Amino acid sequence: MVNKEYVEVVVVGGGQAGISLSYYLQQRRIPHVVLERDRAFSSWHNRWEGFRTNTPNWMNTLPMLDARTYPANDPGGFATRDEIVDYLEQCLAAVNPPIRTGMDVCRITQVGDGAWEVHTPDTVYQASSVAVCTGAMSTPRIPAGAARIPRSVAQLHSSHYQRPDQITTRNVLLVGSASSGVQICRLLAESGRFDSIHLAVSNVRILPEHILGLPTHRVVHFFGLFDVTNDSLLGKVMYSNLETKGDPIMRPAPKDLAQQYGVRLYGKFTGTDGALLCFSYGQTLATDDLTIIWCTGFRRAYSLIEPADRRAAFNESGYPIHVRGVVPAAPGLYFVGLRYQHTVASHDLYGVGKDAQFVADHIHLTRSQQGNRRWTGVNDSTASRAPQPVASRGAKHE
Numbered sequence: 001m002v003n004k005e006y007v008e009v010v011v012v013g014g015g016q017a018g019i020s021l022s023y024y025l026q027q028r029r030i031p032h033v034v035l036e037r038d039r040a041f042s043s044w045h046n047r048w049e050g051f052r053t054n055t056p057n058w059m060n061t062l063p064m065l066d067a068r069t070y071p072a073n074d075p076g077g078f079a080t081r082d083e084i085v086d087y088l089e090q091c092l093a094a095v096n097p098p099i100r101t102g103m104d105v106c107r108i109t110q111v112g113d114g115a116w117e118v119h120t121p122d123t124v125y126q127a128s129s130v131a132v133c134t135g136a137m138s139t140p141r142i143p144a145g146a147a148r149i150p151r152s153v154a155q156l157h158s159s160h161y162q163r164p165d166q167i168t169t170r171n172v173l174l175v176g177s178a179s180s181g182v183q184i185c186r187l188l189a190e191s192g193r194f195d196s197i198h199l200a201v202s203n204v205r206i207l208p209e210h211i212l213g214l215p216t217h218r219v220v221h222f223f224g225l226f227d228v229t230n231d232s233l234l235g236k237v238m239y240s241n242l243e244t245k246g247d248p249i250m251r252p253a254p255k256d257l258a259q260q261y262g263v264r265l266y267g268k269f270t271g272t273d274g275a276l277l278c279f280s281y282g283q284t285l286a287t288d289d290l291t292i293i294w295c296t297g298f299r300r301a302y303s304l305i306e307p308a309d310r311r312a313a314f315n316e317s318g319y320p321i322h323v324r325g326v327v328p329a330a331p332g333l334y335f336v337g338l339r340y341q342h343t344v345a346s347h348d349l350y351g352v353g354k355d356a357q358f359v360a361d362h363i364h365l366t367r368s369q370q371g372n373r374r375w376t377g378v379n380d381s382t383a384s385r386a387p388q389p390v391a392s393r394g395a396k397h398e
Helices: 016-027 081-095 144-148 179-191 216-222 233-245 254-261 349-369
Strands: 003-006 009-012 032-036 099-101 107-112 115-119 123-127 129-132 154-157 171-175 196-200 264-266 269-273 276-279 284-286 290-294 333-335
Touching: 009 016, 009 115, 009 123, 016 032, 016 081, 016 349, 115 129, 129 349, 144 269, 171 179, 179 196, 179 254, 196 254, 254 264, 333 349
Parallel strands: 003 123, 009 032, 009 129, 032 099, 129 333, 154 290, 171 196, 171 290, 196 264
Antiparallel strands: 107 115, 115 123, 269 276, 276 284
8 A cells, every 4th residue: 555645845866966955945944855766875876986076176065064174175186986975974964864765756746736746666745846856867878779789798887887897808898988988998997807998989078187287177167167057148158069069078088098008999889780889980899708888978867757737847858948947837846956957067066056055945935925835736626826936037948
């Protein structure tokens, strides 16, 4: 028998977005629960051995700790997995959120104006608001062509990679050369365990460590580029460029890996031809004794969300139509941690806190306007229509 439980706000996801939102909801004394499938900050716990952040530690902070507290107590360093996890555990202890782990959310349904149901296998949570905080790394993206690769070839996504001895073949191919691809490639090469390592290069731009002798991230921050909003003219140019050319990464570059470790570089993966893998520029690779690691990023997955009017709440590609995480067409539905939700850093530790604060403020404002009305459901004829979310000045619908 499925239990039913009322809670004013359900936060789906216990990562940096969900825990930050819980922090601000607690400040506003708004009752809520955080539902997490694994454990808090699981995506960081699950990073590979040898991982380092792509941003310096002064950017890798959340709002619930003192502004002078950094991972590894080193503002200019680039945190390892253990260092960033230790910092995030401090954040978790500071918030002490009402989190329930091992909760697999399978359906989120709008059942009235400002009335939602969040379904798990054991419990249906009835709520006035639902905040989806599953972030930008929820569902691994693997090309459709992977299904046509011979079964003898081992395949895994970078999110499931942990260490070199996990790979049992003599040869390795990494597809994708963003941060995960080049980091894992370097670690595999340094292990000395493999006969050959191959890297299929995607769109990649290398961020220099210094500009005019100054740390690049400091320079970018000084000019305010991390805080450029997506509705500004500069923001539209920046985000279009990032979407087509990819995020800049820190070294090593693919060419560095080729020169230092003998990694063999290929173009974009295009498919298979029998037992051969095919790449742009006519390159091929035999699949003998080979493991493929797909470093191809993640895709958004919001099909489990069922608003009353899906076409008004989501665009044709399945992305929410929102104003800084507030969905006007589905009162009570919010997002935190979307890629470029409001700024270039919205999905990162550096920027997620500002978006969480905005969403918490909106929930608080709507709650006050409704007179703290409890969930009433679709069949309650006395329920008043929830007010439309208030868009910030100049915000756009994505």
